[in-house]
Amino acid sequence: MSKMRKGTLVMLCVLVFGLFQSCASTAKGTSPEPTPTGAEMKANVSWPNDKLEVDESGIPQLKVYVVEDEKIETVDVETYVQGVLAGEMKNDWPMEALKAQAILARTFVMKFVDEKTSRYEGADVSTDIEEAQAYDRSAVNERIEQAVEETRGLVLGAAGELPYAWFHAHSGGTTERAVTGLGWDKEEPGYTKVTQGNEPSSVENEKDQQSLTDAQAWEARFSVEEFAAACAEQGVEVSVEEGTSLTVGERGEGGRAKTLNVNGQPVQAAELRIALGSTKMRSTLLTSLKVEDGQVYMAGKGYGHGVGMSQWGAYGMAEEGADAEEIVAHYFTDVTVEKLW
Numbered sequence: 001m002s003k004m005r006k007g008t009l010v011m012l013c014v015l016v017f018g019l020f021q022s023c024a025s026t027a028k029g030t031s032p033e034p035t036p037t038g039a040e041m042k043a044n045v046s047w048p049n050d051k052l053e054v055d056e057s058g059i060p061q062l063k064v065y066v067v068e069d070e071k072i073e074t075v076d077v078e079t080y081v082q083g084v085l086a087g088e089m090k091n092d093w094p095m096e097a098l099k100a101q102a103i104l105a106r107t108f109v110m111k112f113v114d115e116k117t118s119r120y121e122g123a124d125v126s127t128d129i130e131e132a133q134a135y136d137r138s139a140v141n142e143r144i145e146q147a148v149e150e151t152r153g154l155v156l157g158a159a160g161e162l163p164y165a166w167f168h169a170h171s172g173g174t175t176e177r178a179v180t181g182l183g184w185d186k187e188e189p190g191y192t193k194v195t196q197g198n199e200p201s202s203v204e205n206e207k208d209q210q211s212l213t214d215a216q217a218w219e220a221r222f223s224v225e226e227f228a229a230a231c232a233e234q235g236v237e238v239s240v241e242e243g244t245s246l247t248v249g250e251r252g253e254g255g256r257a258k259t260l261n262v263n264g265q266p267v268q269a270a271e272l273r274i275a276l277g278s279t280k281m282r283s284t285l286l287t288s289l290k291v292e293d294g295q296v297y298m299a300g301k302g303y304g305h306g307v308g309m310s311q312w313g314a315y316g317m318a319e320e321g322a323d324a325e326e327i328v329a330h331y332f333t334d335v336t337v338e339k340l341w
Contacts, residue, residue: 045157045338048114052124058341059153062109065120066135067127072120081105082148083127087134088167089311090208091141094318097311098147100327103337104309107155107165108133110340114162153341156328158191163335164308170215171197171254171310172285172302175331180252181284181307183270193333194254197302197313198320215303215312218282227296230275231267238262244291256284256306270305278304308332 052060059076066073084105089098112132113124120126127135156163166178178184178192199216203209222230224240231238240246240262249259249266257269269284281298283306288299304310309331317327325337 044160044336045155045340046161047110047155047340049340051113054341060341062113063122063124065118065123065126065128072123077106077109078148078152080109080125082140082144083135083137084109084133085148086139086141086144087127087136091139091144092205093315095143095147096318096322096324096327097314098143099151099324100309100314100318101167101311102147102151103154103156103324103328104165104167105133106151106153107162110155111162111164151324153339154337155340156332157336157338158189158332158334163189163191163332166192166305166308167311168302168304168306168308169310170199170212170303170312171306172216172283172300173197173199174254174285174306175308175310176252176254176256176285176306178307180254180256180258181270181305183268191332191335192307193331194252195330197310198316198330199310199312200316200319203315212312215282217287217299217301218303219297219299220280220282222276222280222296222298224291224294224296226276230272231262231265233275234267234271236262236265236267238265240291240296242291242294246289246291246296248286248289254285254306257286258284260289273305 085102089101228240247261248257249261252258259266273281283300283302285302286300314327
């Protein structure tokens with residue numbers, strides 16, 4: 001065989017071998033990067049992964065103080081969210097509303113663990129409604145489990161951080177900024193917004209219809225003594241009687257009372273609501289306020305502080321075909337849904 005032919009043959013072998021090596025290399029993993037896993041996506045939003053232990057599947061474990069049992073139980077976050085979801089929404093509500101609430105519940109507890117310490121020693125969080133979220137394991141059913149499983153590991157992200165995942169029962173037609181609805185004394189978060197609540201006007205289920213009706217509008221009466229005592233908690237000493245000047249002072253963007261004027265003295269409406277009882281003074285979206293027959297009479301719309309997601313609004317949007325991510329995007333500005341595990 002001539003030297004030229006031998007040289008040509010050697011070159012062909014080198015080329016074929018190189019091609020084979022290239023294909024083999026591609027098969028071994030130099031192909032385009034696969035879709036990021038939950039662990040790889042954690043960098044998209046900061047969360048307290050250094051404060052919680054995780055189980056073999058990567059789900060964080062929570063030490064939860066269960067008030068009714070007066071003891072701490074260790075459960076994974078997903079199991080905890082099931083109990084919260086069942087406590088915060090009825091388990092027969094539209095699936096996408098349940099899923100939206102599950103995302104907020106998971107975000108809420110991660111934010112709580114990151115920033116706060118439970119009042120119950122040794123616990124990460126509790127089932128005490130005054131500290132965190134409602135909780136009812138007895139109401140967990142297959143639909144609750146499905147909603148939590150289909151949102152497994154999903155939380156809200158805002159500029160790379162966990163936002164405050166605020167929610168309330170009924171907006172009364174419009175949501176509110178935190179500075180008004182919650183009496184927020186820090187800089188207003190960029191993700192709060194004033195928007196229509198999208199609550200349904202009626203529903204088929206008779207019990208739900210009664211709950212909806214109670215949330216749409218309310219009336220309440222307070223003795224002049226308890227009203228004065230509530231004002232005193234803010235350091236405003238007033239005597240309330242017939243002829244007392246009682247008016248709404250400043251209102252927020254969504255129309256809620258930010259302050260009330262009692263004989264010319266300003267009282268913070270959000271704080272007053274808590275002092276009087278948030279299940280009685282159901283909102284600060286007031287439509288009437290006066291002293292009448294020796295009592296303080298109030299009327300208003302909606303149920304809750306009005307910040308973030310309206311639960312009845314989520315119900316209405318889900319019934320109209322919106323999915324969970326569309327629902328939370330309606331109530332929060334510039335948020336993303338991130339997968340932590």
